[in-house]
Amino acid sequence: MKKLLAEFFGTYWLVFGGCGSAIFAAGIPNLGIGFVGVSLAFGLTVLTMAYAVGHISGGHFNPAVSFGLWAGGRFSAKELLPYILAQCVGAIAAAGTLFTIASGKAGFMIDNTKAGAFASNGYGAFSPDGYSMQSAFVAEFVLTLFFLLIILGATDKFANGKFAGIAIGLGLTLIHLISIPITNTSVNPARSLSQALFVGGEPLSQLWMFWVAPILGAIVAGFIYKNLLQDHAAA
Numbered sequence: 001m002k003k004l005l006a007e008f009f010g011t012y013w014l015v016f017g018g019c020g021s022a023i024f025a026a027g028i029p030n031l032g033i034g035f036v037g038v039s040l041a042f043g044l045t046v047l048t049m050a051y052a053v054g055h056i057s058g059g060h061f062n063p064a065v066s067f068g069l070w071a072g073g074r075f076s077a078k079e080l081l082p083y084i085l086a087q088c089v090g091a092i093a094a095a096g097t098l099f100t101i102a103s104g105k106a107g108f109m110i111d112n113t114k115a116g117a118f119a120s121n122g123y124g125a126f127s128p129d130g131y132s133m134q135s136a137f138v139a140e141f142v143l144t145l146f147f148l149l150i151i152l153g154a155t156d157k158f159a160n161g162k163f164a165g166i167a168i169g170l171g172l173t174l175i176h177l178i179s180i181p182i183t184n185t186s187v188n189p190a191r192s193l194s195q196a197l198f199v200g201g202e203p204l205s206q207l208w209m210f211w212v213a214p215i216l217g218a219i220v221a222g223f224i225y226k227n228l229l230q231d232h233a234a235a
Helices: 002-025 035-058 063-071 077-102 134-155 161-183 189-199 201-205 210-231
Strands: none
Touching: 002 035, 002 077, 002 134, 002 189, 002 201, 035 063, 035 161, 063 077, 063 134, 063 189, 077 189, 134 210, 189 201
């Protein structure tokens, strides 16, 4: 239960901090933090929670990460479903909190015909810069693959584990710097689910892609690291 609570709080903070920065702070005229600020916010949520609760649950905060660690031989299959449920509940709770706060501003409404509404992910007309479904799929697949390679490498028992949280947090920052214009950056099915539920419409119907592409990318990364990169002789 402590592991699941750690995943709940870690994923809550990721969505609250990352999506919250996009909803509240990115677009303020002259003072908004923009793409760079949002990218840094997502990285900081993972970095801070990796050190806060990573020692309790492993610090996944993302269903794709759980799948990738399973494929890499670092995580038990029987724990996949409980972890993913805890992550999704944490993400949805955070989105609910964001919605409650946002509703306190006069004139607030979610326009589900607009790309990136309520920090949602999308492709085609719902991509921030108009990228196709194919482009979005490739971006999410490749970026999640490399995110898992970073996680698996940084947390390898032969790596300097004290700095793993920094590498992972900066890795997620870089991923957002690349892909916010493409998909508004998912690489995290729970983060996509939470925002899509509140937005509805087309972003909700596109949600499948933000589960399939990241999870496939993560699984491929797990197999690559386990079979091609990991030093089995030293192990």
